[in-house]
Amino acid sequence: MALLDIRTIPDQVLRELAKPIDNITGEIVRLSEDMIETMIGARGAGLAANQIGLPIRLIANDASLNPKEKSHIILINPVIVETQLEENGEEGCLSVPGYYEFVKRAKKVHAMGIDLKGNTVEFECEGQLARAMQHEIDHLNGVLFIDLLSPLKKNLFKKKITKKDK
Numbered sequence: 509m510a511l512l513d514i515r516t517i518p519d520q521v522l523r524e525l526a527k528p529i530d531n532i533t534g535e536i537v538r539l540s541e542d543m544i545e546t547m548i549g550a551r552g553a554g555l556a557a558n559q560i561g562l563p564i565r566l567i568a569n570d571a572s573l574n575p576k577e578k579s580h581i582i583l584i585n586p587v588i589v590e591t592q593l594e595e596n597g598e599e600g601c602l603s604v605p606g607y608y609e610f611v612k613r614a615k616k617v618h619a620m621g622i623d624l625k626g627n628t629v630e631f632e633c634e635g636q637l638a639r640a641m642q643h644e645i646d647h648l649n650g651v652l653f654i655d656l657l658s659p660l661k662k663n664l665f666k667k668k669i670t671k672k673d674k
């Protein structure tokens with residue numbers, strides 16, 4: 509296993525629409541293992557393939573965020589089929605280092621995807637895991653959590669970033 513480089517803004521790969529995965533090759537399996545290791549190493553709650561420079565529909569999530577689960581989830585071609593309720597929660601992103609802000613997301617989600625064995629998996633989750641799942645799937649669509657901020661907060665974020673560059 510290997511630690512992968514995590515891409516950060518303004519890397520354009522973070523803005524790409526990730527392509528569906530047709531074949532679960534050995535390479536995809538190895539990549540998934542590396543993504544889990546990279547996510548744990550970086551203390552992230554999730555990681556999408558775009559973040560390691562590959563715009564393909566593959567995400568890793570720390571399932572221990574959900575008290576019922578203990579390990580990690582790898583989902584290929586993940587989709588959210590249903591959402592329920594909304595809640596505000598603080599979020600950060602390994603690709604937007606050092607920035608945390610409250611974002612409104614669905615509280616509960618019904619997600620579907622394919623596991624590394626090629627089986628369709630379907631499950632419901634809530635709270636932190638539901639938030640991370642929505643965050644990672646957004647990554648596959650080129651969307652970052654900073655895009656979901658109010659115009660005022662977006663401006664504050666831009667100012668902060670510009671300051672950093674100087």
Ligand code: ZN
Pocket residue numbers: 600601602603643647
């Ligand atoms: Zn992220």
